[in-house]
Amino acid sequence: MSLKKILTIAGSDTSAGAGMQADLKTFQEYNTYGMVALTAVVAMDPETWGHDVTPLPIELLDKQIKTALSIGPDAIKTGMLGTEEIIERAAKAFEDSDAAFFVVDPVMVCKGEDEVLNPGNTDAMIKYLLPLATVVTPNLFEAGQLSGLGKLTTIEQMKEAAKIIHERGAKHVIIKGGKALESDEALDLYYDGETYTLLTTDKFQSSYNHGAGCTFAAATTANLALGKSPREAVIAAKGFVASAIKHGWKMNEFVGPVQHGAYNNVEKIEVTTKEV
Numbered sequence: 001m002s003l004k005k006i007l008t009i010a011g012s013d014t015s016a017g018a019g020m021q022a023d024l025k026t027f028q029e030y031n032t033y034g035m036v037a038l039t040a041v042v043a044m045d046p047e048t049w050g051h052d053v054t055p056l057p058i059e060l061l062d063k064q065i066k067t068a069l070s071i072g073p074d075a076i077k078t079g080m081l082g083t084e085e086i087i088e089r090a091a092k093a094f095e096d097s098d099a100a101f102f103v104v105d106p107v108m109v110c111k112g113e114d115e116v117l118n119p120g121n122t123d124a125m126i127k128y129l130l131p132l133a134t135v136v137t138p139n140l141f142e143a144g145q146l147s148g149l150g151k152l153t154t155i156e157q158m159k160e161a162a163k164i165i166h167e168r169g170a171k172h173v174i175i176k177g178g179k180a181l182e183s184d185e186a187l188d189l190y191y192d193g194e195t196y197t198l199l200t201t202d203k204f205q206s207s208y209n210h211g212a213g214c215t216f217a218a219a220t221t222a223n224l225a226l227g228k229s230p231r232e233a234v235i236a237a238k239g240f241v242a243s244a245i246k247h248g249w250k251m252n253e254f255v256g257p258v259q260h261g262a263y264n265n266v267e268k269i270e271v272t273t274k275e276v
């Protein structure tokens with residue numbers, strides 16, 4: 001059997017819990033072949049862990065995308081894109097490819113950083129990425145931005161936001177209540193244009209969860225490439241990332257990454273689903 005090939009168009013997180021490093025580790029856990037077109041480099045100040053984000057020149061991204069498309073990815077995922085120009089280029093990469101699946105993780109802020117990377121990016125994501133997305137994976141804040149509804153605090157508001165994001169072209173929407181929604185459980189809402197399904201696991205420690213969002217979207221992409229339906233893919237991805245969070249670890253006084261291999265090597269967490 002030939003390996004499924006997945007391209008991530010994403011940034012580099014030097015600490016390697018999030019970003020393209022999380023994507024590659026996750027693709028490997030699923031025995032898929034990961035490739036990268038790098039958009040930006042994130043370095044952290046060792047004294048404060050403040051993030052320093054440097055976008056790469058668009059010509060350099062272009063060359064990487066050409067290389068990766070010549071290899072023929074079965075699925076493409078996007079992570080941190082950083083500028084409107086890069087967002088447009090990532091959409092074109094999917095259009096120019098023969099990939100069957102396009103998973104958009106609409107990264108707007110990094111955990112622990114309140115500042116939106118670039119406000120104009122939201123409009124570019126709505127214009128270029130949502131119409132092509134097989135699955136889009138916003139967190140609560142990003143879903144509020146992509147829907148235009150602003151702050152979301154209830155499941156009913158998440159449903160409204162999912163409907164608007166679906167109308168904007170994304171075929172499958174999963175809004176991660178996860179860390180941000182006030183609840184004893186970790187709740188995500190999935191919408192396929194017909195049915196709203198709540199995905200639930202226990203809520204585990206949240207001190208060492210760096211990279212959870214990237215890992216969730218990467219696991220979704222791998223599951224799609226391996227032949228699961230979008231619904232099955234997001235359910236599997238949620239179990240995968242819940243295990244990774246439960247077994248996250250302390251890296252230093254500022255941050256702790258998820259353990260990307262925990263689902264396969266330590267413990268498999270079950271996910272429950274309910275129509276709402």
Ligand SMILES: Nc1ncnc2c1ncn2[C@@H]1O[C@H](COP(=O)(O)OP(=O)(O)OP(=O)(O)O)[C@@H](O)[C@H]1O
Pocket residue numbers: 018109110111138139140176177178179180186187188201202203204205206209210211212213214216238241242245
């Ligand atoms: N404490 C927790 N316990 C269990 N699952 C969690 C917890 N926190 C988040 N999750 C799950 O992890 C996944 C990612 O959610 P999260 O809210 O961390 O995304 P994100 O904000 O995009 O993360 P990141 O900042 O890493 O990009 C979701 O499936 C969410 O439900």
Ligand SMILES: Cc1ncc(CO)c(C=O)c1O
Pocket residue numbers: 010011012013018019020042079080107109110111211213214
């Ligand atoms: C490269 C890169 N991509 C995505 C994210 C968001 O989790 C981060 C957060 O730190 C990051 O560094």
Ligand SMILES: [Mg+2]
Pocket residue numbers: 107139213214
């Ligand atoms: Mg995220």
